[in-house]
Amino acid sequence: MAALAFVLCVIAIEVFARGHVEWFADLAAWQWQSKSDAIESGALEGDIAIFGTSVLFHGLDTTSAVSRDGARIVNLALNGMEWQHEAQLLRDRVNAPHPPRLAVVEFRQAAVEHDSWIRGPYFRFWATPGEFMESRFYYWDLPLSFTFLANRALVTFRYREAIDNWLFEALRERRIPDATRDRNRATAAAIRTRAGMSPAFDEDHLRAYVGPPRERTWAVNVAGELWMRRFLDLAASRGMQVVLLLPPSPPYLTERPGPNGFRARFDAEVAALRRDYPSLGLDVFEPKGFALEDFADEIHLNLSGRSKMSAQFAQWIADYRPPVRTDLRAAAR
Amino acid sequence: MRLTDRPEVMNFNSGAFVLLLTTVLVLYYALREKRKQNLMLLAAGLFFYASWDYRFLFLLMYSASVDYIGGLGIRGERPSRTNGTVFVVGMTAATFLLCAPINWPAIWSAILPRIAFAGAWKDPVPWTGAFVAGETWRNCLAAFGALGVLGATTFIGYRIPREAQPKYFLTVSMVVNLTLLGFFKYFDFFVSSAAGMLSTLGFSVADRPWLLGIVVPAGISFYTFQAMSYTVDVYRGILEPTHQFTDYLLFVSFFPHLVAGPIQQANWLLPQLQRERRFDWARVQAGMFLIGWGFFKKIYVADNLARFVKGTYEAGLHPTGPEVLFATYAFALQIYSDFSAYSDIARGISRLLGIELSLNFNVPYVATNPREFWRRWHISLSSWLRDYLYLPLGGSRGKTSFVYRNLLITMILGGMWHGARLNFVLWGIYQGALLCVHRAIEPFLESITPSRPAARRLFAFASWVVFFHLVCYGWLLFRAESGSQIAAMTAGFFTGWSGATQHLGLLAHVMWFSWPLLLMQYFQVRSKNLLVALTWPWPVRAGLYVVVFYLVVIFGAIDGVKFIYFQF
Numbered sequence: 001m002a003a004l005a006f007v008l009c010v011i012a013i014e015v016f017a018r019g020h021v022e023w024f025a026d027l028a029a030w031q032w033q034s035k036s037d038a039i040e041s042g043a044l045e046g047d048i049a050i051f052g053t054s055v056l057f058h059g060l061d062t063t064s065a066v067s068r069d070g071a072r073i074v075n076l077a078l079n080g081m082e083w084q085h086e087a088q089l090l091r092d093r094v095n096a097p098h099p100p101r102l103a104v105v106e107f108r109q110a111a112v113e114h115d116s117w118i119r120g121p122y123f124r125f126w127a128t129p130g131e132f133m134e135s136r137f138y139y140w141d142l143p144l145s146f147t148f149l150a151n152r153a154l155v156t157f158r159y160r161e162a163i164d165n166w167l168f169e170a171l172r173e174r175r176i177p178d179a180t181r182d183r184n185r186a187t188a189a190a191i192r193t194r195a196g197m198s199p200a201f202d203e204d205h206l207r208a209y210v211g212p213p214r215e216r217t218w219a220v221n222v223a224g225e226l227w228m229r230r231f232l233d234l235a236a237s238r239g240m241q242v243v244l245l246l247p248p249s250p251p252y253l254t255e256r257p258g259p260n261g262f263r264a265r266f267d268a269e270v271a272a273l274r275r276d277y278p279s280l281g282l283d284v285f286e287p288k289g290f291a292l293e294d295f296a297d298e299i300h301l302n303l304s305g306r307s308k309m310s311a312q313f314a315q316w317i318a319d320y321r322p323p324v325r326t327d328l329r330a331a332a333r
Numbered sequence: 334m335r336l337t338d339r340p341e342v343m344n345f346n347s348g349a350f351v352l353l354l355t356t357v358l359v360l361y362y363a364l365r366e367k368r369k370q371n372l373m374l375l376a377a378g379l380f381f382y383a384s385w386d387y388r389f390l391f392l393l394m395y396s397a398s399v400d401y402i403g404g405l406g407i408r409g410e411r412p413s414r415t416n417g418t419v420f421v422v423g424m425t426a427a428t429f430l431l432c433a434p435i436n437w438p439a440i441w442s443a444i445l446p447r448i449a450f451a452g453a454w455k456d457p458v459p460w461t462g463a464f465v466a467g468e469t470w471r472n473c474l475a476a477f478g479a480l481g482v483l484g485a486t487t488f489i490g491y492r493i494p495r496e497a498q499p500k501y502f503l504t505v506s507m508v509v510n511l512t513l514l515g516f517f518k519y520f521d522f523f524v525s526s527a528a529g530m531l532s533t534l535g536f537s538v539a540d541r542p543w544l545l546g547i548v549v550p551a552g553i554s555f556y557t558f559q560a561m562s563y564t565v566d567v568y569r570g571i572l573e574p575t576h577q578f579t580d581y582l583l584f585v586s587f588f589p590h591l592v593a594g595p596i597q598q599a600n601w602l603l604p605q606l607q608r609e610r611r612f613d614w615a616r617v618q619a620g621m622f623l624i625g626w627g628f629f630k631k632i633y634v635a636d637n638l639a640r641f642v643k644g645t646y647e648a649g650l651h652p653t654g655p656e657v658l659f660a661t662y663a664f665a666l667q668i669y670s671d672f673s674a675y676s677d678i679a680r681g682i683s684r685l686l687g688i689e690l691s692l693n694f695n696v697p698y699v700a701t702n703p704r705e706f707w708r709r710w711h712i713s714l715s716s717w718l719r720d721y722l723y724l725p726l727g728g729s730r731g732k733t734s735f736v737y738r739n740l741l742i743t744m745i746l747g748g749m750w751h752g753a754r755l756n757f758v759l760w761g762i763y764q765g766a767l768l769c770v771h772r773a774i775e776p777f778l779e780s781i782t783p784s785r786p787a788a789r790r791l792f793a794f795a796s797w798v799v800f801f802h803l804v805c806y807g808w809l810l811f812r813a814e815s816g817s818q819i820a821a822m823t824a825g826f827f828t829g830w831s832g833a834t835q836h837l838g839l840l841a842h843v844m845w846f847s848w849p850l851l852l853m854q855y856f857q858v859r860s861k862n863l864l865v866a867l868t869w870p871w872p873v874r875a876g877l878y879v880v881v882f883y884l885v886v887i888f889g890a891i892d893g894v895k896f897i898y899f900q901f
Contacts, residue, residue, distance in 0.1 A: 005875035010882065143348025160887050167887075 010154075017155040017163075022184045024166035025159055028079055031057070031198055032121045034188040035078055044196050045098040047071035048317070051086045051231075052106030054079035055247050058200040059301040063193075065314035068321060071102070075196030080120030082112045083227035088131050090231055094238045102322065103235055104285070107244035108299070110269065112223035124151050124158055201296030202303035208292060209252040216253040218265040232277050241281040241322045244270065248290040248309070250298055281322055287312040343384045345678050346632055346891075353381060354682065357588075361686060367609050371583050374686070378586035382551070385592075389550040391431040391476055392513060397578075397585045398424055399483060399509045400560040404567045404574030404581070406490045406502035412576055420578040424480060432476040499568055506564040510557040518549050522753030552592035554750055556585050558717055563599035565721055572600045580607055587688075589679040593672070595693035595713035598720070602690070610687030619864055620684030626866075627677030629881045630850060635671035636890030637846040638663045641839070646812055646822075653829025655836035657822050661805045663843045664812050669698065670850060672711070691716075695863070696854050698804070701796040702775075703767040706804065714750070718743050736772070741765035751811075756819060760810040767803060849884065 025033065038044045048071050050056055056077035065073050076089060086105065093099055123144075127135075132148050151158045162180075169177045191198050235242050246266070255262040274282050287309045294305030301309060343349050357377045364370050383390045401420070405411060412420060490501050563584070566572040575581050584603045590596075645652050645660035652660065676693035683690045697709035707715045719728075726739040741762070748761020778796075783789050813819045856865050866877060 002871040002874035002878065005871065006878040006882070009875065009879045013879075013883070143350075143352050146348040146351050154886060156883065157886050160891075163887050 014153075014155050017159070021155065021159065022188075023178070023181045024162045025180070025184055026162040026165075027183070027187065028121050029125055029159060029162065030184045030187055031191070032078055032125045034184075034191045035076070035196060036126065037188070038192055038196065039076070039092075042097075043192050044074045044076060045072070045096060046074035046195070047098075047100055048073040048102045048104065049090075049093060049100035050075045050077055050104045050106075050196070050245075051081075051090065052077035052245070053081050053108075054200075055108065055299055055301070056106050056245070057196075058198060059247070059306045059309055060313060061197045061199075061306060061310040062195050062313070063197070064310070065317050067317045068319070073195065073317065074100075075194075077106065077196070078121070078126075080122055082120075082122070083110070083224050083231060084112065084131075084135055085122045085126065087227050087231040087234065088134070090234055094234065094240075099238065100240065102241045102243065104243045104245050105231070107246050107284075109219040110224040110228050111219040111221040112227065114223075123148065199303075199306075201300045202306075204296035204300075204302050206250060206292055206295040206297055209250070214253055216249050216255050216262040218262050218269070220265075220269070229276075232273065232280060236277050236279050239279070242277075243320075244282060244284045245313075246284060246286040247299070248287055248294075248301075248305070250295050251290075251292055253298075283320070283322075285313065285316050343381060345675065346628060349384070350381075353377065353588075358685060362612075370610070370686075371606060372579060374588070375579055375583045375586065378583065378588040378591055381588040382586060382591060385551050386548075387431055387437060388472070389548075391428060392517075392550055392553070393556060393586060394424065394427055394431075394582065395476075395479060395483070396510055396513060396557060396560050397582045398480075400506050400564050400585075401575075401578050401581045402483065402487050403502040403506035403564045405576070406487065407499045407564065407567050408574050409495055409498055410574060410576070411491070412578070416576050416578055423578070428476045428480055429473065432473040434470060434473070503564055503568045507561060510561050514553055514557045517553055519749070519753045549752075555590070555592065555594050555596055558596050558714075558750075559599070560585055562596070562717060562721065563603070566599050572603065575603060575607065577607075587683075589682040589686075590676075590690055593675045593679075594711075595676050595679065595690055596717050597690060597713070598717070602688070605688050612687070616684045616687070619867060620681040622864065622867055623677045623681030623684065625681075625878070625881070626853075627674040627681060629674075629885055630670040630677065631674035632889035632891065633881075633884050634846055634850050635667050635674060637888070638667040638670070638843065640890070641842055642667055642812070646814070646818070651821055652825050653832070653836075654826045655829060655833045656839065657809070657826045659836060659839040659843055661809050661812075662840075665698070665805050665808050666843070666847045666850065668808065668811075669694070670847075692863075696858055698801060698854075699797070699858055700804075701793060701800050702778075703764065703771050703800070703803075706800070707764075707768070714747065718747050722746065737769045740768045740772070744768065755816055756810055756813050759816075759819070760807055763807050763810055767807075846888075849881065 021033070022030070035044070048067055050060060050062065050073070052060075054077070056075065057079055060075060060077070062073040062075055067073065076093070078085075081089075090103065123132075127148070129148075129152070132145070156163060166177060166180060169179075187198060232242065258264060270282065270284060273280075290301075290305060290308060294301055294308060296302040296305070343353070357373070360373050361370055364373060379390060379394075382393060398420070411417070486505050490498060490505070493501055563572070563581075567574045575584075580603070583606055584597075584599065587597075587602070587606070642660050642664045645656050646664070673694040676690075680690045680692075691713055693711060693713050695709040695712065697706055700706035700709055723739055723743045726742060727735055728739060729736050742765075744765030745758060745761040748757045748759070748764065751757040751760075781792075783792055809822055810819055813822060853866070857863050859865075860868075862868070866874060869877070
């Protein structure tokens with residue numbers, strides 16, 4: 001009897017929590033939730049879709065960008081996204097009523113960071129059980145399935161830190177705090193009105209670096225390559241075009257010359273992908289002219305940096321003419 | 334992977350352990366037959382231990398082999414042909430597989446993604462180099478050498494006169510187990526101490542001379558003590574030796590208590606493993622409660638307090654009196670919650686398997702004197718020390734000075750059992766001194782105990798306050814990183830009291846994470862029943878489960894610290 005009562009109480013509490021998530025959800029979680037809701041409602045359907053991480057989620061505002069043919073541009077990037085998530089999101093989008101025909105994808109690395117994966121919002125909020133299985137339990141870590149199940153079954157577990165903060169705020173203020181709810185509502189509204197982008201890091205500034213020279217690196221690992229190619233395979237099978245967006249990096253990160261330097265390895269990777277996927281186009285968009293004061297940290301842009309990148313992107317997409325598909329040209333002969 | 338590289342033991346509060354436990358329980362109830370259940374439990378125990386470091390599994394099996402042979406030899410018996418074959422073949426295969434330079438983790442890591450991604454995984458690094466780069470067959474040869482020594486001593490043992498055999502095999506068992514324990518746990522400590530002493534005497538000594546830096550195998554303190562209790566019990570005639578090597582190996586490697594106890598005396602656990610087990614719903618219910626309560630103590634109480642304790646006990650800090658006091662309270666609660674949680678979970682799991690492990694903690698902080706404390710704290714260790722060390726030394730018989738000597742020796746060795754560090758030795762000396770002093774003043778205390786009930790209760794409360802703080806000072810010795818930190822914190826205790834109110838937040842922090850534990854202990858003490866919660870009406874129990882569940886879900890340190898006693 002006690003066990004049954006316990007289960008019923010837990011169910012009641014979880015249902016109540018699920019209905020009031022906006023009151024306590026932390027920002028990262030709410031951004032994923034809001035974007036998911038926006039996508040499902042069709043608010044983020046567009047011919048041109050941006051895929052990427054928090055770099056583009058907070059750093060690329062496409063509301064003023066207009067393509068040559070007037071296509072709608074939407075920002076589907078999210079904090080903590082990895083190549084697997086982008087490939088699965090693309091699969092979901094190409095099966096939607098209005099699939100994108102051009103994917104602009106952040107091409108900062110071809111690696112999957114394991115810790116970022118299992119600690120990031122995707123694992124906590126976004127991944128369906130099927131997608132989790134598709135990653136083979138995040139690379140053969142079978143016990144992760146328990147944490148995954150706990151995240152899915154219990155709203156309180158998924159938002160535990162947020163609830164902890166909210167309860168202590170309530171104790172401190174001696175009232176029901178509503179600042180989090182107001183922030184979350186504003187975030188959801190911003191995502192819808194700004195075509196999927198959410199501002200962040202606006203007032204942050206990267207400090208000048210003092211120390212030995214540091215090198216910009218091109219990170220690749222097997223998991224990243226696997227999912228990147230799945231992304232490109234899917235795009236190619238649907239006749240899409242893909243643009244690779246290389247975000248800027250702080251000026252103090254130098255690019256070593258020679259075959260093992262960043263630029264040589266990046267160019268080699270792009271060349272290899274163009275050989276393997278001739279139909280995708282695979283143009284590269286690389287915004288330029290970023291100074292230290294445009295960065296919030298080593299990878300994210302602040303308000304100034306976002307304005308620059310968004311303006312350059314708007315200019316670039318206005319002039320962008322997708323290359324003629326070599327497979328269609330060959331077929332026409 | 335070197336012997337000095339230390340991976341982590343599979344924590345009870347990890348997904349990996351939950352997965353192992355679920356699998357074990359499903360198979361256990363599906364198998365039904367005792368022999369199959371035992372083999373499955375044996376496989377689970379060896380897997381559990383190997384998940385930490387498969388190479389040290391050889392040590393555990395070797396120790397078990399020595400005592401298995403020792404038990405039979407003491408009684409002049411030999412294993413049957415079948416059991417002997419199983420033993421020889423099993424140990425030979427295990428020695429090769431565990432000690433040869435085969436990098437099993439690398440093989441597993443290389444094979445698994447290929448299977449998981451059906452060939453799509455293109456690893457640029459070839460995985461065919463499965464043998465550990467740079468390693469030789471040295472460890473394997475040494476292991477086979479050790480097996481050879483076991484074989485030779487066994488051969489000699491069965492050739493000497495029958496009347497000498499019991500003492501011979503008992504001695505071999507003691508020497509091997511204490512050598513393993515002494516080498517892996519104390520070699521570096523004694524070398525460092527000797528070097529320090531020589532340096533003090535003016536001799537020139539190299540920096541960190543002859544130190545091996547070898548990792549202490551998980552649970553070695555527990556399983557060697559357990560193994561020694563087996564041979565001693567057989568020698569004393571309390572227990573019949575087992576002929577089944579697999580049963581004995583299961584006794585040593587029974588996974589719920591393998592790495593952090595409770596230490597089980599052979600005459601208690603081994604017969605249970607050899608008997609048929611019956612399903613008992615009341616025992617299963619109690620087991621589930623123990624597991625749940627254990628996880629609560631670990632995840633909510635111990636791991637949250639650990640962060641606070643760590644912040645004050647960091648090396649190099651100079652905390653003030655209130656910080657020392659509150660951090661020490663926190664550590665007293667942390668170590669109790671942590672260790673008793675492990676014991677509760679171990680006992681709970683064992684109950685689900687139809688096995689009863691002995692009680693290890695009986696609300697120790699209600700004790701008003703050191704003798705009572707040691708009847709309630711780490712009962713399995715204190716019982717072992719009493720039965721196998723204190724009583725053979727003479728116990729409480731003889732002159733007072735001999736009794737004090739016996740108490741001090743027992744407690745110093747009990748302190749050293751915890752580890753090869755000066756602070757554990759000091760803690761042991763301190764505990765021994767408390768026992769001696771209490772013994773000396775006990776008649777005086779009895780003479781001043783009031784006869785009136787109210788005054789008697791007040792006296793008992795005062796005794797409790799004084800003794801609890803004496804115990805807490807012992808925990809300061811136990812927790813400190815070095816002798817200088819002990820001195821700094823002891824001196825720091827007398828400073829900063831004028832600003833004590835500024836630190837009330839620390840005390841509130843400690844109380845927030847310990848109030849459920851303290852409340853439950855109040856009910857346990859009042860009813861003299863550690864499972865009193867199971868006697869409450871169902872609405873109260875349901876409410877308790879909901880509160881405890883959500884305290885863990887929301888406030889628990891889910892990515893918590895490992896159990897403290899794993900390091901012993």
